[in-house]
Each structure stands twice: as C-alpha cells, then as structure tokens.
Amino acid sequence: MRRVTILGATGSIGQNTLDLIARAEGDFQIVALTGDQNIAQLARDALAHRAELAVTADPALLSDLRDALCGSDVRAAAGPASLIEAAQMPADWIMSAIVGVAGLAPGLAALGQGTTLALANKESLVAAGPLMLATAAATGARILPVDSEHSAIFQALVGEDPAAVDRVVITASGGAFRDRPLGDLAHVTVAEASQHPNWDMGQRITIDSASMFNKALEVIEAKEFFALEPDQIEVLVHPQSTVHALVGFVDGALMAHVGPPDMRHAIGYALNWPARRALPVERLDLAALGRLDFAHPDPARYPALGLARQVMAAGGHTGAVFNAAKERALDHFIAGRIGFARMSDLVARALDEVGAQDGCAAKGAMTLESVGRWDHLTRQHMDRLVGA
Numbered sequence: 578m579r580r581v582t583i584l585g586a587t588g589s590i591g592q593n594t595l596d597l598i599a600r601a602e603g604d605f606q607i608v609a610l611t612g613d614q615n616i617a618q619l620a621r622d623a624l625a626h627r628a629e630l631a632v633t634a635d636p637a638l639l640s641d642l643r644d645a646l647c648g649s650d651v652r653a654a655a656g657p658a659s660l661i662e663a664a665q666m667p668a669d670w671i672m673s674a675i676v677g678v679a680g681l682a683p684g685l686a687a688l689g690q691g692t693t694l695a696l697a698n699k700e701s702l703v704a705a706g707p708l709m710l711a712t713a714a715a716t717g718a719r720i721l722p723v724d725s726e727h728s729a730i731f732q733a734l735v736g737e738d739p740a741a742v743d744r745v746v747i748t749a750s751g752g753a754f755r756d757r758p759l760g761d762l763a764h765v766t767v768a769e770a771s772q773h774p775n776w777d778m779g780q781r782i783t784i785d786s787a788s789m790f791n792k793a794l795e796v797i798e799a800k801e802f803f804a805l806e807p808d809q810i811e812v813l814v815h816p817q818s819t820v821h822a823l824v825g826f827v828d829g830a831l832m833a834h835v836g837p838p839d840m841r842h843a844i845g846y847a848l849n850w851p852a853r854r855a856l857p858v859e860r861l862d863l864a865a866l867g868r869l870d871f872a873h874p875d876p877a878r879y880p881a882l883g884l885a886r887q888v889m890a891a892g893g894h895t896g897a898v899f900n901a902a903k904e905r906a907l908d909h910f911i912a913g914r915i916g917f918a919r920m921s922d923l924v925a926r927a928l929d930e931v932g933a934q935d936g937c938a939a940k941g942a943m944t945l946e947s948v949g950r951w952d953h954l955t956r957q958h959m960d961r962l963v964g965a
Contacts, residue, residue: 581605582663584683585674587612587619589779590697590723593841594672595622597848600857609663611675611683614638620645627651630666632659634679661686670848672723673698676781677904678897678952681705685945691716695847697723699798700904703888704897705948706801721847722802726795728843729822729834730803737826745805746823746831747795748815749874750775750838752787755814759878763918767911775818775838781907788920789879790903796885797896807889812882813871819861820869837861880921887928893939894951895932901955902927909963923962931958 581598585591591612598605607626612619613634620642623631632654633642639655646653654662664671664686672695673684680698685705687694689712696702701709713720722728726747734742753772754762770784778786785791796810818838823831836842837859845856876883881903888899906920915923931954932938938951 578604578606579669580608580667581670581672582609582666582668582687583607583672583674584611584660584664584680584687585672585676585698586610586622587615588674588676590674590840590844591672592618594674594844594848595626597841597845597856598626608666608668611660611663616641616645623651624649630654630663632663634660634675657682665690668692670695672844673701674723676700676779678704678900678948681709681948682945685709685712688712688718688720689716691718693719693721695721695723695844697844699724699794700900702798702801703794704900704952705943705945706798706896708943708945708948710801720802721850722798723840723843723847724795724798725838725840725843726822727799727802728846730799730824732834732846733822733824733832734803737824737832739804741826741828742803742805742809742824743827744809744811744825745799745803746811746813746825747792747799748813748818748820748822748871749789749792750786750818751814751816751874752789753783754787754878755816762878763916765917767913770910770917774816778840780911784907784910785903788881788917789874790881790907790920790924792874792879793881793885794900794903796882797888797899800889807886812874814874815869815871817866817869819866820871835861880925884921884925884928888932891932891939893941894943894947895928895938897948897951898932898938898955899924899928901952902931902959905956905959909959914963923959926962927955927958931955 583591607628609630610628611632630652636656642653660683664683670693671687674697678700681701684701770787771780773783821834823833825831839858888895902924906923909915
C-alpha cells in the first residue's frame with residue numbers, strides 16, 4: 578500500500594485525486610490532507626480516507642477544523658508551519674496542488690524527503706524552477722508533471738532520446754473570450770471570465786485561461802521542466818481541447834497526446850506511474866469529433882504569451898516577479914478594482930519597473946528566501962499601481 582499526501586486537497590485537482598484513490602480499492606493510504614477555507618470538505622475527506630493529519634492554511638479556522646474532526650483519530654493543525662509538517666511526513670507520493678506561489682514552500686519540503694512529487698502547482702517552476710530541480714536532484718526526488726500539457730509531453734517522450742526533440746507544441750483552448758471582439762475585453766465581467774468552454778476548473782485558473790496567463794505560465798514551466806530553449810516551445814489555439822501537446826522530433830515526426838478534457842487522465846498517469854491503469858474518463862469517438870482545429874494565438878488578444886518570452890529571456894528571479902504580478906493582478910480583477918484587459922498591462926509594468934530595473938531580478942543565487950523577497954516586492958508594487 579502506497580502512502581499518499583495531498584497538498585491542496587479541497588481544490589479541483591485534489592478532489593479528482595481523491596476520486597481516483599477512492600476507486601483504487603485499498604491501494605493507497607492517505608497520510609495528510611491540506612486545504613484552505615473549505616473546512617467542511619477537508620474534514621469530510623480526512624474522515625472518509627482516515628487521514629493521519631488534516632491541515633488548514635488559515636490559523637483562524639483551526640478550531641472549526643478541530644470541531645469537525647472531534648471524536649476521530651485525525652489530528653488537526655493550521656498555518657504555514659503545519660503545511661510544511663504535512664509535506665514532510667513520510668509518503669511515497671505527494672500531490673502538490675496548492676494554488677499559486679503558496680505551494681512553493683510545501684513543495685520544496687516534500688522534495689526534501691526524496692519522494693515522488695506530482696506537480697500540479699505550475700507556479701513553483703515559474704517562480705523557482707532552478708531551485709525546485711536542484712532540490713530534487715540533491716535528494717533523489719522525482720517530479721512528475723500533472724498539468725495536462727506537461728503530462729502529455731512527458732508521455733510522448735517515454736522511450737525517446739531528449740536530444741532528438743526539435744520542438745514542443747502546447748495547445749490552448751483560447752478560454753472564455755477566444756471569439757469575443759477585442760474591443761469588448763475591457764468590459765467583460767468576472768462571472769463571464771469564470772466560465773470555461775471545455776474544462777471544469779477553479780475560478781482563478783479559469784480566468785487565467787481566458788487571459789492566457791495560464792498558458793504563459795505553462796510555457797515557462799515547460800522550459801524549466803524539460804530543459805528546452807524558448808524558441809523550441811510553440812503555442813497553438815485548439816478549441817476542442819483534445820490534443821493536449823505535441824512533441825516534434827529532428828526527423829520531422831510529431832508525437833501527439835490526444836484525450837478528453839478531464840484532469841483525471843494526467844492525475845491518474847502520475848498516480849500510477851510507471852504503470853498505466855484503467856481510468857474513469859471518456860473514450861474519445863474520433864469520428865463523432867470529426868475535426869481538430871489549430872490556429873496561432875493573436876498577440877493582441879493574448880499579450881501574456883509575449884510576456885512569458887520576456888521572462889524566459891531574462892531568467893533569474895524574473896519568473897518570481899512575473900508570477901507575483903500575475904497573481905496580484907488577478908486578485909484586483911476579481912475584487913473589481915481593475916478591468917480584464919488591464920491585467921496584462923499591469924504585469925508588463927511590473928516586469929519593467931521591478932524585474933528589469935538594473936537587471937537585478939536576473940541576478941543572484943536563488944533560495945526560498947530570495948524568491949519570497951521578489952514576490953513580496955512585486956505584490957507591493959502592484960498594489961501601488963492599482964492604488965489599493
């Protein structure tokens with residue numbers, strides 16, 4: 578029986594992971610589950626799976642969690658230190674699904690014990706890719722990608738020589754506004770941006786899909802994880818969301834990963850790796866699907882992709898600046914302080930005014946503390962730009 582911890586258990590990735598574990602009929606033992614403010618869900622899952630530890634990120638909710646777990650053997654804890662404790666408990670497989678850069682420290686703590694980390698938290702590699710990979714190399718830990726695109730690339734590379742890779746193509750649905758007139762984007766609402774045409778995801782990642790900031794993060798993540806040059810990574814808009822990525826080889830061949838838009842595929846592949854097991858996902862009817870469409874993304878509609886290129890060229894802590902600016906811009910949009918189209922403008926300003934100033938963000942050794950400093954500095958700057 579494999580021991581499993583899920584960091585971010587109450588989100589969509591965590592819930593899909595628990596769904597697959599529940600179907601596995603005793604193959605897995607839950608060590609720890611963590612969540613944020615959805616205490617009822619966290620407690621239900623901890624009790625149902627007989628977890629050893631349940632952690633809420635919010636210390637103010639510890640008493641609520643304790644009450645919900647009263648009379649059980651599940652220990653309750655709260656706060657950043659307890660998240661690290663959960664990540665350090667001995668486990669064979671740890672899912673990193675905490676949203677945002679908040680998942681970086683627990684993910685690093687998990688890598689510190691030399692285990693397998695299933696990485697759904699793309700912000701970790703964007704903000705601190707060299708640090709994550711160096712930690713894994715030092716401890717013998719393995720990182721398995723859980724983003725559907727990176728899982729697709731990973732699977733297409735099985736048995737292949739990485740030196741034979743010519744390019745990778747990451748697909749994007751285009752999000753909620755792929756067909757809206759550009760002039761309308763300044764006035765779209767949070768509710769409209771929160772409706773994805775294909776995927777069932779949380780609000781933040783759904784809005785990031787509409788702005789293509791999610792894809793911008795994935796481009797940077799692909800560079801870090803697969804040691805690619807920026808010009809080897811392409812993005813195509815693919816409305817059907819069935820081809821998740823393609824790998825092109827030096828002989829001209831393209832290897833595509835095709836599947837339904839269901840995160841349980843990528844999660845299940847990482848959960849059962851290196852084996853494949855039956856998964857409760859749709860079997861595609863290609864004849865019914867009929868066609869697969871691809872198009873180059875419009876730079877005017879999706880400026881985030883150009884910003885990702887800027888980040889990759891600069892290197893260093895520029896990824897931490899970019900991610901922090903993106904997260905804070907999204908906060909301000911959701912709060913109604915700025916419009917949808919202004920998010921990319923503010924992130925660009927942060928890169929110019931914080932990240933590129935004297936080239937400082939591209940310099941210096943990368944540590945958890947240094948990433949935290951750039952993250953904090955950028956968030957403060959974003960708040961000044963918005964006037965919050």
